[in-house]
Ligand SMILES: [Zn+2]
């Protein structure tokens with residue numbers, strides 16, 4: 001019997017783990033600069049949190065959530081997203097008493113039973129941010145500015161931030177009514193799913209990828225025209241505070257979760273194809289109260305890590321995060337010397353971001369060079385009996401394909417040049 005990983009749940013193998021760790025480390029450092037603190041909630045929650053929070057007619061809850069009954073017949077769910085569990089924790093531990101506005105971030109796996117495709121796995125990973133305890137447009141502006149900065153720090157340039165406002169609960173309900181009216185004589189031209197959505201959650205028609213539905217959505221009345229004075233003022237302030245950040249107005253961008261009100265945004269990247277979002281977020285001013293907490297506003301976003309990695313590989317092909325130095329040695333004495341040099345390099349402050357590999361197979365020089373190549377080594381230090389006797393080393397620059405013999409005490413200097421060049 002040969003076992004395989006569950007479909008849509010992928011192993012992250014060592015060669016890929018490097019980029020994952022780098023993304024996580026970069027995100028943590030940047031978010032902590034902004035004053036965000038990490039929160040880690042369990043992967044399993046009571047199903048009700050998501051039904052109540054995300055909305056019982058959403059695709060996530062009706063089709064995609066992994067739920068099961070435990071031995072005591074409680075319905076539990078693998079979390080399909082991070083916001084509802086964080087709101088649950090915020091209320092359960094009365095975090096609103098700790099600080100009037102609570103800046104949190106999370107990094108971890110989420111689960112949705114969708115058809116696996118490019119950038120869409122059943123276990124996927126998100127980096128997310130929530131600011132709870134404020135209704136202010138300046139919180140929306142802060143997280144959008146901050147996600148823009150984080151994506152650039154990752155090395156991405158070609159992304160687009162699309163922004164819209166859904167308005168408050170009242171505006172949203174009024175728009176749903178007028179949109180339903182608009183659709184009433186077009187029922188024959190929309191898909192079956194959308195005909196069903198018209199009854200349960202009409203705004204979701206705006207998200208439909210079906211070409212005929214999309215065309216009808218493009219001609220639809222504009223949500224922005226339906227906003228009340230307060231909501232118009234709010235989104236205007238958000239945009240004003242984001243001067244200098246490239247934004248695109250996205251008429252009728254709604255997002256597939258019921259809890260959003262007011263500002264919503266989506267970040268897209270051309271490398272992803274039709275489903276081109278690498279992240280999304282928005283304001284959810286009713287969720288804390290709906291889940292039993294105080295009446296307070298909140299805003300947040302989540303980035304899909306698998307999708308960011310696809311975008312990164314597209315934009316920066318061959319980008320590797322750490323520089324590898326391989327020490328190739330021949331003979332026992334050279335091996336011992338090689339281990340000492342490796343230790344010195346790893347501890348040296350002038351080589352903070354390098355990985356040093358040594359031979360652990362007692363392989364031939366040729367085979368060690370192949371190993372160095374497979375590990376994308378930038379430089380190989382070669383140490384044989386001759387070098388050892390003369391107190392010299394050979395440094396091979398694997399990028400430029402050049403080799404030079406150097407005295408051992410010049411090693412650091414010449415290696416540094418080889419790694420930077
Ligand atoms: Zn409003």
Ligand SMILES: [Zn+2]
Pocket residue numbers: 190191192193194205208209210213
């Ligand atoms: Zn449709």
